[in-house]
Amino acid sequence: MPVILFLIIHWYLSLFSQTFFLHRYGAHKMFTMTPFWEKFFFLFTWFTQGSSYLNPRAYAVMHRMHHAYSDTEMDPHSPHYFRDAFQMIWKTKDYYNALVTHKIEPEARFDKNYPVWPAMERMAESSISRYLFGAAYVAFYFFFATQWWMWLFLPIHFFIGPIQGAIVNWAGHKYGYTNFNDGDQSKNTLFIDFLLLGELFQNNHHHFAARSNFGAKWWEFDPVYPVIKVLNWIGVVKIVKSA
Numbered sequence: 510m511p512v513i514l515f516l517i518i519h520w521y522l523s524l525f526s527q528t529f530f531l532h533r534y535g536a537h538k539m540f541t542m543t544p545f546w547e548k549f550f551f552l553f554t555w556f557t558q559g560s561s562y563l564n565p566r567a568y569a570v571m572h573r574m575h576h577a578y579s580d581t582e583m584d585p586h587s588p589h590y591f592r593d594a595f596q597m598i599w600k601t602k603d604y605y606n607a608l609v610t611h612k613i614e615p616e617a618r619f620d621k622n623y624p625v626w627p628a629m630e631r632m633a634e635s636s637i638s639r640y641l642f643g644a645a646y647v648a649f650y651f652f653f654a655t656q657w658w659m660w661l662f663l664p665i666h667f668f669i670g671p672i673q674g675a676i677v678n679w680a681g682h683k684y685g686y687t688n689f690n691d692g693d694q695s696k697n698t699l700f701i702d703f704l705l706l707g708e709l710f711q712n713n714h715h716h717f718a719a720r721s722n723f724g725a726k727w728w729e730f731d732p733v734y735p736v737i738k739v740l741n742w743i744g745v746v747k748i749v750k751s752a
């Protein structure tokens with residue numbers, strides 16, 4: 510039981526970092542926050558993504574390209590240009606690394622206005638941090654896994670950020686229904702997206718890229734939107750353009 514609980518908690522905390530901090534704040538600036546809260550969520554992203562911490566700059570640049578070139582050859586991770594999900598994941602990883610190491614210099618319009626904290630980022634991206642988080646996951650399983658099959662979940666913890674991104678990029682541009690026709694392949698995969706915290710409303714999100722609510726119809730529920738509303742209400746964030 511502790512292992513399953515750990516998996517669920519890790520899944521949702523890491524996913525929250527990705528959708529709230531890296532995606533909605535870092536890449537889209539759907540809301541603003543003070544430098545204090547930006548640092549708080551930087552650290553939150555490090556601790557929750559742990560061994561698979563994603564760099565906000567590389568994330569923002571790649572994601573803005575994805576919006577600008579959705580499902581064309583210039584889209585860094587459209588599922589329609591890859592044989593299978595693994596090939597897409599591999600290429601996405603290569604592109605991400607090339608951005609992090611500055612082997613690729615993106616268009617200037619994508620490469621600005623994202624959260625930066627060099628000292629923390631160096632720490633979060635160091636091998637020592639990644640290995641220590643990995644070791645912590647193994648230790649947790651060592652002490653709490655009571656059945657052999659529970660160990661099958663362990664790799665999810667190592668790569669949790671990229672796994673969540675890959676599900677969204679693959680399923681969200683392949684499976685589901687559309688509300689808007691913007692000429693790309695973006696889909697809304699679930700009616701109530703508790704699994705990927707609203708990220709699977711890709712079709713709505715591509716249509717209203719600046720809107721912090723990913724649900725568009727009354728029956729589409731994005732679980733992160735109420736959280737953003739509460740954070741807006743208590744003054745942690747300030748929504749720039751609300752639904």
Ligand SMILES: [Zn+2]
Pocket residue numbers: 575681682695711715
């Ligand atoms: Zn998309």
Ligand SMILES: [Zn+2]
Pocket residue numbers: 532536537572576714718
């Ligand atoms: Zn987006």
